[in-house]
Amino acid sequence: MPEIDAVNARLLTLLQEDGRMANAKLADHLGMSETPCWRRLKRLEESGIIEGYQANLNRRKLGLGVMAFVQLRCSEHDQAATAEFQRIVEATPNILACHNTTGADDFLLIVVARDLDDYSAFVDSTLRQLPGVTSIRSNLSLKEMKASSKLPVTSANGA
Template sequence: MKEATHDKLDATDLRMLRLLQDEGRIANARLAERLNLSETPVWRRLRRLEEEGYVRGYQAVLDQRKLGYGVTAFVLITFAMHTGEQPYKFEEAIQGIPEILSCHNITGEADYLLQVVARDLEDYGDFVARVLRKLPGVTAIRSTLSMREVKAAGKLPVG
């Protein structure tokens, strides 16, 4: 399936995407008002943007500290073998692990970069031993702990 490209979007689409990033729960009527359009065309545009994959979903932004996750770790994962089924099995396995917030296949000395949350250092150490060391193909794990979050916008520079 060919990816949709940014140049298929007009100025109204881009403005709509910016508004949705700022206010994911915005009502269709309010969105139409902010775009100076009637509700039906806004609804059609929004459905098209969702169907074409520009909008992948909607979610609330939660405060990890208030929910008891005091540790954020960035984890470099290294494989001994980069061929065969192991990378696929690894990628499949991490999908079901909620403590892993993101996973990137990267270049350089390591193969993957994970962002992991834990309640505290002891909880993180247990997670490494109980989960990360048992993932398929993993031969080395290097962790860097975040001292504090400086920026976490989570918004793309649209338009």
């Protein structure tokens, strides 16, 4: 695992701002030559710190006007039910995230849909069909005040 020194922290921050930044521009921002910059980048990729690159899309411009935070409670927690639950969740593109949580509910999902009718159909056709689900509570987002997948990156010494 490569050390997250100040240069790697800056490199990761720059790539989170612009994942398409050319190596030459990245090296220039870091004040280093291209070859050492490229080596650092490759080490970060090979170690799994950088998992991949993607475009950030505007869900509303794609017609996905509803975002829901869905809390699920399940009665079945055995390995087979959990594996089937996970398989369905991973195969469902409207589910953006799923977290196994502490507290009264077992899972928290982030779900998108075109509109309320589409979301209602999704609840009936997908969420109510998940194995062992005994409770579904939805909270609809009225206003998205912040949305980011950018992680705060600091070096090992806190810089």
